[in-house]
Amino acid sequence: MGRILARRFKSCGPEWKRSALQLTTTATLFFASLAVMGMISQFSYGLTLLLAIPTAGLLVRLFIIQHDCGHGSFFKSRAANDALGRAISTLTLTPYGHWRQGHAIHHASSGNLDRRGRGDVDMLTVAEYEALSPLGKFGYRLYRNPFVMVMIGAPLNFIVLQRIPRGQSFRNRDSRNSMMALNLALVVVFGVPMAVFGVAPVLMTYLPVMVIASWIGNWLFYVQHQFEDPYWERDGDWNFHTAALRGSSYFDLPPILQWFSGNIGLHHVHHLCSRIPNYRLQDCVDSAPELERITKRITLRESLSCWRLGLWDEQRQVMVSFRDLQAWDAEALTSLNPA
Numbered sequence: 001m002g003r004i005l006a007r008r009f010k011s012c013g014p015e016w017k018r019s020a021l022q023l024t025t026t027a028t029l030f031f032a033s034l035a036v037m038g039m040i041s042q043f044s045y046g047l048t049l050l051l052a053i054p055t056a057g058l059l060v061r062l063f064i065i066q067h068d069c070g071h072g073s074f075f076k077s078r079a080a081n082d083a084l085g086r087a088i089s090t091l092t093l094t095p096y097g098h099w100r101q102g103h104a105i106h107h108a109s110s111g112n113l114d115r116r117g118r119g120d121v122d123m124l125t126v127a128e129y130e131a132l133s134p135l136g137k138f139g140y141r142l143y144r145n146p147f148v149m150v151m152i153g154a155p156l157n158f159i160v161l162q163r164i165p166r167g168q169s170f171r172n173r174d175s176r177n178s179m180m181a182l183n184l185a186l187v188v189v190f191g192v193p194m195a196v197f198g199v200a201p202v203l204m205t206y207l208p209v210m211v212i213a214s215w216i217g218n219w220l221f222y223v224q225h226q227f228e229d230p231y232w233e234r235d236g237d238w239n240f241h242t243a244a245l246r247g248s249s250y251f252d253l254p255p256i257l258q259w260f261s262g263n264i265g266l267h268h269v270h271h272l273c274s275r276i277p278n279y280r281l282q283d284c285v286d287s288a289p290e291l292e293r294i295t296k297r298i299t300l301r302e303s304l305s306c307w308r309l310g311l312w313d314e315q316r317q318v319m320v321s322f323r324d325l326q327a328w329d330a331e332a333l334t335s336l337n338p339a
Contacts, residue, residue, distance in 0.1 A: 003241050005288055009273040012280045019074050022279055023065060023084070030058040030091075038197070038205050049208055056212035057260035063092045063217060064262030064278050070100035071274040089182055090189045093158050093210065097178030098169055107274055110225065111243030113312070114235040118168070121149075121222055125312045126325060141322060144310040154218035155211045216261070223251050223303045224267040227296055229318050244271035250285075250297045257300070258282075268295040 033055040041048040068074035069085030082096070089096040106119030116123065124132075124140060132140065142148055163183055169175040194202045231247030233239070251265030258265060262278040268291065269276065269284045276284060285291060298306070309319035 005245075005291070006241060006273050008288070009269065009276055009284050012273070012276045012284055014068075014073055014075055014277045015280075016075065018279055019277065023074075026058060026061050026065065030055065030062060033058060034205060034209070037209075038201060041201060041205060045204070048205065052208040052212055054260075055209045056216060059091065059209055059213040060216050060220075061260055061262050062088050063094070063213070064264055066092055066094070066096065067103070067262075067264070068277050070096065070103055073275045073277045086182075090185050092213075093162060093182075093186070095162060095175075095178040095182040097181075098162075098175040099178075101172070101175060107271060108240075110271060111231045111233065111247035112235055112238045113232050113314075114238075121226060123226070123310075123312060125314050126320065127314065129311050129325075141310070146307045149222070150215050150218045154214035158214040158217075159207075159210060219303075220251065220261055220264055223298060223306050224249055224264075226309060227298055227306050227319065228309060229296065232312050232314075232317075241272065244268060245291070245294045246296070247271075248295070250291075250295045251303065252297050252299050254300065 033051060037048045037051050037055060040051070065074060066085050066088040069081040069088070072078055072081050074084065075081050085096045085100070089099075102119040104119075109115035109118070110120065113125070122140075122143065129137065129140065143153075162179065165176040165179050169179060190202060190206070225248060227249050230249075231243050231245075233243075245268050248267040248271040249265075250268050253261060253265045263281040264270065264278065266281040266285055269281050269288075270278075273284075308321040308323070310322055311320050311325065312318075313320045
């Protein structure tokens with residue numbers, strides 16, 4: 001099924017006029033919104049923070065365009081994709097080359113238990129978690145806490161950690177160069193307006209937008225692969241097409257949120273064929289009603305419950321919560337020591 005659909009969707013490539021229109025409207029609205037925020041910040045910073053919410057939504061939409069460029073799906077020309085992707089990276093603070101490399105690995109290994117660790121949310125199996133020391137368990141639970149992962153971790157990653165080559169990104173010359181090139185570009189992109197308007201006004205305008213956008217982006221990325229019954233298999237049993245359709249959710253958002261998020265909630269189709277531009281994903285979903293029987297549909301309300309899931313149970317083939325694990329341990333202890 002997945003292979004057949006992938007072949008069918010290959011014709012859904014980029015259309016120059018639609019790409020240009022999406023870029024123009026999104027960028028125009030984004031910069032106009034930033035300008036309005038900057039002007040009213042002199043009179044009402046509370047209203048500025050309120051306007052930061054839709055502006056952050058527009059930045060998320062720009063990130064999706066950068067994301068499409070990384071997949072080579074926004075324009076037919078690779079040079080055009082790369083040029084635009086690098087330009088937008090100065091707004092998303094995300095080094096284009098480094099991110100593109102890690103994200104390609106994510107697509108090539110999503111749902112593969114033996115190839116975790118690059119471009120995804122860190123996840124342990126029940127057996128791996130139980131083998132940890134008490135301190136290791138505390139650290140993992142802290143990492144999986146939504147407040148830590150989203151409210152703290154997301155802005156920290158986008159604003160700070162992506163500025164510093166470390167680990168794999170330090171050892172990989174292309175990743176390291178991508179990060180350092182972006183850092184230099186940011187000095188110019190943000191240094192000029194800081195010299196004109198002052199450091200504080202620029203930071204007080206842009207940082208709230210960046211923080212809120214990172215929260216939204218982290219939430220979207222988490223729900224796309226972390227739900228109750230996704231697809232996870234060991235390397236020998238793993239299948240790319242099955243992982244795309246069963247391991248990626250259909251995050252069914254209200255129309256306005258789907259617009260701001262660039263249809264990325266239609267993640268099952270995106271993973272099945274990453275060369276489809278974001279503005280054609282809905283067309284693919286509408287043309288393939290059989291997807292409804294295969295893919296997990298998650299509503300905005302249902303996405304809240306995804307955050308309680310922190311471990312993959314290989315025996316039951318479901319994601320479970322830490323509370324579930326504690327309850328099972330208590331039941332096992334009771335069965336061994338009946339009253």
